[in-house]
Amino acid sequence: MALLFDSLVLNVITFLTSVTLILYLYFTRKYKLWKNRGIPYIKPLPFVGNFKDVVLQKYGIGHYLKIVYDEHKDKPYVGVFAFHQPALVVHDLDLIKSVLVKNAQVFMNHKFTVQEATDPLLHNNIFTLKGQKWRHMRTYLSPTFTSGKMKNMFYLVNKCAKELVEYVDKTHSPTVHVKETMARFTTDVIASCALGLDTGSLQSEDPKFRHMLRNVFNLSPLKAVASALAFFSPDLLKILRIKIIDDNVTDFVRNSVWETVEYRQKNGIIRKDFLDMMIELRKKMQQDPSSGINRDTDRMEDDFVAQAFIFVTAGFETSSSTMSHALYELALHPEMQHRLRAEITNVLAKHDQCVTYEGIQEMPYLDMVVCETLRKYPIVTFLDRDTNTDYKLPPPNEKVMDATLPAGAAVYIPVLGIHYDPKYYPEPDNFDPERFTEENKKSRPNFSYLPFGEGPRICIGMRFGIMQTKTGLIHILSNYEVSPAKDTPIPLTFDPKPFLLTSLGTLPLNFTKIST
């Protein structure tokens, strides 16, 4: 019996050792790549490569890339390993321009990849689509985001901003939790514009749709790892088959979109919002054999729903966090808040006390405040690209004349690192909207400001994001004086888990009604 037990233990040990050895060899097989090519690199650890602290959730990805940038910014780029995959962190602004714009055909795709079987709406949306499919979708969707279309939708955004003020009015406490409040505002805006839904997040105590979206972003540790793998090691995610978006969220979005489409078609309703435009696009896509879009009906329907899904997910938290960060900085800098309110008051006086699309364009200081907010708090802290074909890099130093980036390597652009480089932004921890006067903007090199990315993959919803952020801020600041509350965290600290820059805990600020 003891002999049998010993042999069983021996077999288990042999098996585990072999598996560990195979995994070790698999994970480390490319670890010599940068060294062999003479490219400066950071020494990897087995299995995790250079991402130990990201896996242990000590830092978010953008913060980790900032550390790499800070330590190696004397080099134009540095090689790292995202688990077993080689990746290049690019520091040099000319090379960033080559990646994002000049040679965008080589770097057309995001590395981010999920499987259609596990996450259909994440797989089929424009952010994740690759190659020709992405190109077609981008061409189809771009006319949806022109300034004319923004102007048409402004009335929906403005309506929600008025409800935002009513909501704060009803909070019979001077302390407002701005993160949650701004998220309710942008949730209502985006649900209204992208899904045609009146979600009432600013009216209900316990809004269902807000809960649903919160689930998309409040990732469990397992889902946080899965979404990191989607960026850094999609092939590993494919093997592990972890779902990032819960089925109930996918079903809810699918059902909401189809119910609204049907209702509008039956009742001839036109709202000039994203959904209307997408209904038109869907007809065109169905008729266009060259669209590259799935022609099998069910899957094509998901192609359509997936775009509504990405508008909702990419469109609400990015803007609500930007609003929260702007209000936070304005609370800490009353002189800036005062100057901004004076600008808003003047422009509103010229427009019959109404917030208008045209009036917003007449507020340069508001623009400077929003730009500086996105400099100090870039919600998307890094950009990623995949390398389609081998790419010749400029030599990293005089000793290496021929450095080639291999096809399949990821390229990361450390936006947070660049936005905090004192070479471009002296005293980067200071909030200073003056950095964004026309003159100061011109004095900085191109590609040193990347909150919306750049090139053909630049954020398609940039105009909409800016419009909803500014509209909400105007309504709040013309009604309330904002100041730090007893529990306002100073400085802010950031949650290492989510992919988007998110401060830890709640963000309470005091709102004092301005008497008119």
Ligand code: HEM
């Ligand atoms: C303050 C608000 C926002 C910020 C900071 C932001 C930032 C970004 C960034 C950095 C990217 C990646 C760009 C690149 O890789 O070069 C992106 C892509 C994207 N954003 Fe935004 N975004 C915002 C608002 C919005 C809104 C309101 C929408 C939709 C209504 C939206 C939809 C998208 C989509 C669909 C993509 C993928 C585009 C593509 O790959 O072709 N974003 N965004």
